[in-house]
Amino acid sequence: MKVQAHPITGTIGAEVTGVDLAAPISAGLGADLRALLSRHLVLVFRDQHIDLAAQKCLTSVFGTPMHLPYIEPMEEDPEVIRVLKEADDRSGVFGGDWHSDLSFIPEPPAGSVLNAIDLPPYGGDTLFANQAAAWEALSPGLRDLLDGRDAVHVGKPHGVKWAPAPESRSRGAVRMVRGDPEADRERFHPAVLTDPETGRKSLYLNPVYVTRLDGMTEAESRPLLDKLKEHATRPEVSMRLRWTAGTVAVWDNYATLHFAVNDYAGFRREMWRTTFRTRAFAAWRATA
Numbered sequence: 196m197k198v199q200a201h202p203i204t205g206t207i208g209a210e211v212t213g214v215d216l217a218a219p220i221s222a223g224l225g226a227d228l229r230a231l232l233s234r235h236l237v238l239v240f241r242d243q244h245i246d247l248a249a250q251k252c253l254t255s256v257f258g259t260p261m262h263l264p265y266i267e268p269m270e271e272d273p274e275v276i277r278v279l280k281e282a283d284d285r286s287g288v289f290g291g292d293w294h295s296d297l298s299f300i301p302e303p304p305a306g307s308v309l310n311a312i313d314l315p316p317y318g319g320d321t322l323f324a325n326q327a328a329a330w331e332a333l334s335p336g337l338r339d340l341l342d343g344r345d346a347v348h349v350g351k352p353h354g355v356k357w358a359p360a361p362e363s364r365s366r367g368a369v370r371m372v373r374g375d376p377e378a379d380r381e382r383f384h385p386a387v388l389t390d391p392e393t394g395r396k397s398l399y400l401n402p403v404y405v406t407r408l409d410g411m412t413e414a415e416s417r418p419l420l421d422k423l424k425e426h427a428t429r430p431e432v433s434m435r436l437r438w439t440a441g442t443v444a445v446w447d448n449y450a451t452l453h454f455a456v457n458d459y460a461g462f463r464r465e466m467w468r469t470t471f472r473t474r475a476f477a478a479w480r481a482t483a
């Protein structure tokens with residue numbers, strides 16, 4: 196089989212054909228998949244129906260599978276999260292605003308693999324936005340303001356100071372750790388990351404965890420962060436992934452934002468998520 200990538204939009208995402216993820220992944224294929232992820236930022240594999248072992252093998256192609264803080268894993272495997280929303284769950288959804296996963300920890304994950312297990316008949320799509328394209332489309336003035344400046348990230352949903360109201364919390368089977376004062380700690384990451392291999396820069400801001408820009412107050416930062424969110428999630432830099440049975444997707448967590456659409460009330464949705472880290476975050480932080 197010949198591996199081929201079919202772009203989903205003009206800026207982000209590719210459907211990859213010619214790959215059977217249930218079969219062993221050779222070193223050559225692994226290198227090809229890493230190159231495709233670096234280029235397209237979101238890879239989608241259809242009709243795979245893989246088990247947990249195969250999902251973990253795929254995850255290992257991109258980095259080291261990791262146990263996530265602040266989210267309770269699947270009982271069977273501490274490196275897997277069951278992203279589950281039951282049909283009778285009327286609360287919010289896990290990941291229901293634009294974000295980069297766990298950007299408030301010292302070394303945020305490099306990416307994740309999501310495996311569709313049980314899907315609603317419609318809805319439950321995931322949106323992704325290319326933050327390299329967002330950076331490249333910014334005005335020179337805003338680029339000057341952001342390049343070399345840190346943003347302050349706080350684990351708001353998990354801490355005390357910014358804890359969400361109980362009625363707005365998502366529940367279901369995704370059990371999140373809350374009320375941990377450690378999550379209130381301000382963590383400084385560059386507002387712009389640089390891919391150490393390609394030199395491509397990406398905006399690294401998200402409305403779920405970023406409270407302000409370094410050197411500015413929250414009140415001063417808010418209008419600018421709101422404007423940047425709007426800019427960074429425009430249709431021109433975004434894609435919408437429609438899940439189908441057996442779909443597996445991989446995304447780059449440094450150069451994209453994502454958003455889980457909560458529009459399938461009355462239906463069950465179950466995905467298995469694995470997340471990987473690499474040693475590269477320090478290099479991504481080191482701006483040129």
Ligand SMILES: [Fe+2]
Pocket residue numbers: 290294295296453
């Ligand atoms: Fe997420």
